[in-house]
Amino acid sequence: MSIDVNNESGWEVDEHLVLDVARHALARMRIHPLSELSVIFVDADAMEQLHIQWMDEPGPTDVLSFPMDELRPGKEDEEPPQGLLGDIVLCPEVAKKQGDAAGHTMDDELHLLTVHGVLHLLGYDHAEPEEEREMFGLQQEILHSWRAQRAAQDD
Template sequence: MSIEISNESGMEVSEEDLLDVARFVIARMDVHPAAELSMVLVDSDTMADLHMRWMDLPGPTDVMSFPMDELEPGGRPDAPEPGPAMLGDIVLCPPFAAEQAEKAGHAVAHELALLTVHGMLHLLGYDHAEPDEEKEMFALQNQLLTEWYEELRLAEEQARLAERDRSLLGKAGFVDTPES
């Protein structure tokens, strides 16, 4: 998996979290693991320019997706064998996301994770122009985000238990522990 992130937004953002959630979606949606993705984080003025240029809508927005290859979960049925491809570009606007997060009463990191999932689904052909499409896309978006958070929680719990075990085994003399 090749994911390039360029933060040109002027805001400090956890690029590692964005990489992690993007990788999670790619794995869950059965996209070839060698697929390529580009993520660019921009300021509000840049996003407003892109929004006007590509959508003919004034002002900034939270996320825009620019698909490259036509990919579908599980690969295309007419393809002889799924292979690596360029998914496309996701453009996020952290300043806009920060405003949305404040209004929604949650952390900016959560908003950016949600927007990353949203952008990834657009790259995979999902849309929300029609009510049925919106229902399907947002349900999948929420499911993926919930599963990602659960995976993070389990990883943190395993790390905590491993540290506890290491400490207990060290106290019992079964493993060497650094002296304090």
């Protein structure tokens, strides 16, 4: 899996763990190992500009996803297609505020937002209650399995 990570935010971010959780999410969703993903960290001003440009909403947001080849999760009995998954744009400043409000670290929030962004790239949404349950349930499942895998590696 080719994943490019660029930190243009000015914030210190554990890029290795973001890369690891993204790889885990993509493997869990059966995305072809030769597919490509880009993760970019930006400051609040840059995120606000993107938020206005693409969502027509003011203020910075936590994560934006820009799908490219509209890849979908692979099925157990089929070879998944290869392609450009797209871009995930994250704002550490917003993640820090949200993490503080939720009682966890900025890094934990960035891991959650990375998985959230991956799911959006794969066509998941949370506009309707049923979609929200499915997407957030899958998001929690992926994060839980990633954390369990990391804990087992640390032992």
